[in-house]
Structure formats: C-alpha cells, structure tokens
Amino acid sequence: MVLHEVDNEFTIDCLLLAGRIMIESGAETYRVEDTMLRMAHSQNMLDAQCYATPTGIIFSLGKTQPTRIKSISNRVTDLQKIALVNSVSRRLTSHMITLEEAYDELKSIQKTNYFLPIYIQVISAALASGCFLIMFKGGWSDFLFACLAGGLGFLVLLLINDLTKVKFFSEFTASLVVGYIAVFSVKYGHGAEIDKIIISSVMPLVPGILITNAVRDLMAGHFISGMAKGVEAFLTAFAIGAAIAVTLSF
Amino acid sequence: MDYIVQLILSFFATAGIAVIFNVPRRTLIYCGFVGVVGWMIYFILTEHGMDIVNASFFSSFIIAIVSHLYARRFKMPMIIFIVGGIIPLVPGGMAYNAMRNVVEDDYVQGLQYGLKAFLITGAIVIGLVFAEVLIQLIFRSVRTGKARFQKVYKK
Numbered sequence: 001m002v003l004h005e006v007d008n009e010f011t012i013d014c015l016l017l018a019g020r021i022m023i024e025s026g027a028e029t030y031r032v033e034d035t036m037l038r039m040a041h042s043q044n045m046l047d048a049q050c051y052a053t054p055t056g057i058i059f060s061l062g063k064t065q066p067t068r069i070k071s072i073s074n075r076v077t078d079l080q081k082i083a084l085v086n087s088v089s090r091r092l093t094s095h096m097i098t099l100e101e102a103y104d105e106l107k108s109i110q111k112t113n114y115f116l117p118i119y120i121q122v123i124s125a126a127l128a129s130g131c132f133l134i135m136f137k138g139g140w141s142d143f144l145f146a147c148l149a150g151g152l153g154f155l156v157l158l159l160i161n162d163l164t165k166v167k168f169f170s171e172f173t174a175s176l177v178v179g180y181i182a183v184f185s186v187k188y189g190h191g192a193e194i195d196k197i198i199i200s201s202v203m204p205l206v207p208g209i210l211i212t213n214a215v216r217d218l219m220a221g222h223f224i225s226g227m228a229k230g231v232e233a234f235l236t237a238f239a240i241g242a243a244i245a246v247t248l249s250f
Numbered sequence: 251m252d253y254i255v256q257l258i259l260s261f262f263a264t265a266g267i268a269v270i271f272n273v274p275r276r277t278l279i280y281c282g283f284v285g286v287v288g289w290m291i292y293f294i295l296t297e298h299g300m301d302i303v304n305a306s307f308f309s310s311f312i313i314a315i316v317s318h319l320y321a322r323r324f325k326m327p328m329i330i331f332i333v334g335g336i337i338p339l340v341p342g343g344m345a346y347n348a349m350r351n352v353v354e355d356d357y358v359q360g361l362q363y364g365l366k367a368f369l370i371t372g373a374i375v376i377g378l379v380f381a382e383v384l385i386q387l388i389f390r391s392v393r394t395g396k397a398r399f400q401k402v403y404k405k
Contacts, residue, residue: 079273083326128266131259199343208337215375241349
C-alpha cells in the first residue's frame with residue numbers, strides 16, 4: 001500500500017514537471033492540459049483532472065489520489081522546449097519509454113538552455129528589422145539604420161530583462177533605444193523616413209506569440225488563460241507605444 | 251523584380267523572428283517558407299487594390315493551413331510554424347500612426363488608425379480560427395470515411 005502511494009507521488013511529480021516546462025516556455029493552455037491528461041491516461045490514471053492557467057497548475061490523479069498545486073512566476077518564449085516536451089509525451093503515451101526515463105528526460109530539458117548565443121539572436125533581430133524595412137516599402141538607404149536600431153533594441157531588451165526581471169520596464173527601455181536611434185539617424189545621419197525605421201525596428205519586440213496563444217485559448221474555451229495572455233500582450237504593446245510616444249514628443 | 255526582392259526578404263525576416271523565438275533548428279527553413287507564403291499572398295493582394303483587412307484575413311488563413319500540414323508532417327505543435335508567419339502581418343504601422351497622432355493631440359485621427367489596427371488584428375485571428383476548424387472537419391471526415399470504407403470492405 002505504502003509502495004503504491006509513493007509510486008503515485010512520482011507520477012504526479014513527472015506530470016507536473018511536464019506541465020510546468022510547457023507553461024514556462026509559453027505553450028497554449030489547452031495543449032498543456034491535453035498533454036498532462038494524455039500522459040496520465042497512459043499510466044492508467046483514467047480519473048485524472050487538470051486545471052492549468054498561465055500562473056499555475058492544479059492537478060489531481062483521481063478521487064482518493066493526491067492533488068497538487070504548482071505555481072509559476074516567470075514565462076519566456078522557447079518553442080524548442082515545447083517541441084521537446086511534446087515528443088517526450090508522445091513517446092510515453094505510445095509506451096516507447098517508461099515513466100522513469102520520461103522524468104529523467106524532462107529534468108534535463110528543464111535544466112538545459114536551448115537558446116542560441118546572444119550575438120546570433122541580436123544579429124538575426126537586426127537582419128529581420130532590415131528586411132521588414134524593405135517589406136514595408138522603405139528605401140534601401142535606411143536599411144543599415146533599421147538593422148542598427150533593431151539589433152541594439154533587442155540587445156537592450158535581453159540585458160535589462162536579465163538585470164531587473166521586470167518585463168514592462170525592459171520593453172519600454174528597448175523601444176526607447178529604438179526610437180532615439182531612429183530620431184538621431186534622421187537628424188544627424190542620412191536616414192530618410194523616421195516612421196519606417198521605427199515600425200520595422202520594433203518588430204522583434206512585438207508580442208506575436210502571446211496574441212496568437214491568447215486567441216487560441218479563448219477559442220478552446222479557456223477564458224481565464226486567454227484573458228491573462230491577452231492582458232500580457234496588451235501590456236507589452238502599451239510599453240512599446242508609450243516609449244515611442246516619449247521619443248516622438250521631444 | 252519587386253516580387254523577387256519581397257520573396258527573398260520575407261524569408262529572412264521570418265527566419266530571423268523564428269530564431270528569436272528559438273524554434274527547433276531543423277524547422278527553421280520551413281518557418282521561413284510559411285512566412286514567405288503568407289507575406290506574398292498579402293503583398294500581391296494589397297498590390298492589386300484589396301483592402302488590408304481582407305488581405306490579412308486571407309493571408310492568415312493560408313498560413314494556418316500550411317502550418318497545420320507542416321505540424322502533421324513533423325509531429326510538432328502547430329504554434330511553432332504559425333508564429334513566424336503572423337509577425338509580418340501584425341499592424342505595427344497602424345498602431346504606430348495611432349500613437350503618433352495621439353501624441354500630436356489629433357485624437358480623432360489617432361482613434362481612426364487605432365480602430366483600423368484593431369480590425370486587422372481581428373481579421374488575422376478570424377483567419378487562423380477558420381482555417382483550424384476547417385482542417386479539423388476535413389481530417390475528421392476523411393478518418394470516418396476511411397473507417398466506414400474498411401467496415402464495408404470487410405463485410
């Protein structure tokens with residue numbers, strides 16, 4: 001009997017870990033609940049119940065079984081971790097690996113940092129900003145200024161996010177940097193259109209994934225998660241808008 | 251010529267955004283393809299005089315369908331492929347114009363741009379949802395049709 005209970009504790013640990021990694025990497029809530037329930041069913045826990053929000057998970061294995069809560073405070077966007085957890089859950093539900101192996105894999109996924117080095121991220125942000133400038137019908141003369149503003153803005157976002165852990169503040173400062181580079185490049189450099197430079201350089205900061213996830217959660221019937229993610233996206237958009245307004249008003 | 255430049259640049263822009271969101275390495279190129287498809291539809295439609303709202307709807311509709319096919323092929327969540335394609339459609343320019351007009355005390359003009367941005371966001375979202383529902387219907391009917399066929403065949 002005692003052994004049986006210990007076994008269930010381990011199952012619930014493993015499932016909660018999977019759910020936690022997915023929410024922390026920015027997965028949709030309905031996908032998190034679906035994954036956890038599928039994993040539970042594969043372990044013959046047919047009565048399992050799960051309730052996930054962007055700030056925490058409540059999970060129960062059944063009527064007489066333990067229930068646990070896991071609260072989650074910080075979320076980033078890391079699509080690779082979502083894909084990895086997804087593949088672990090697929091293999092577990094098709095009984096290609098045991099629960100112990102799944103737990104070990106999830107632990108190592110949680111510990112590893114899958115992001116590319118910062119300089120590659122900054123370069124790709126700069127390149128994307130430059131490309132967006134031409135896509136939005138800007139002139140080639142502004143290409144380098146857009147690259148500079150987009151890359152530096154993203155670098156500032158990463159650095160200040162590391163220092164303060166306040167998302168709103170880091171997004172505000174990054175947009176401020178983008179705005180001032182655009183203003184100065186037109187005033188003292190050879191930049192032509194300040195509007196196009198700013199629009200294309202804030203593109204790496206735009207909360208695209210949050211908006212899509214919020215809507216998909218709303219459509220799946222998870223109204224609380226959808227609203228929460230929508231508010232997060234709105235806050236980001238508001239931070240960018242406020243910073244651009246500050247730079248324009250001088 | 252303009253189309254070719256747009257095609258190449260939209261690939262790099264989408265792939266760059268995909269790197270920031272840290273998509274799995276081997277899907278990076280396919281994320282770029284999704285972005286190219288979405289942006290070229292949007293660009294061609296707007297060049298031929300279609301309204302931005304309608305063009306955004308059609309573009310996001312196709313993006314969702316292509317992403318769904320890739321998601322099935324790679325057995326990965328669909329969100330990985332959608333994100334890169336959606337980003338170029340986000341009404342950044344409209345939102346910027348709204349903000350600038352509000353700062354310049356021209357609230358009526360600002361509201362006009364803001365509403366337009368809101369409409370475009372809604373169109374993108376509706377396109378995604380419609381495509382997803384449609385694809386699920388198709389796959390379900392294919393599956394049940396196959397099952398029914400096998401039943402009849404066995405008898």
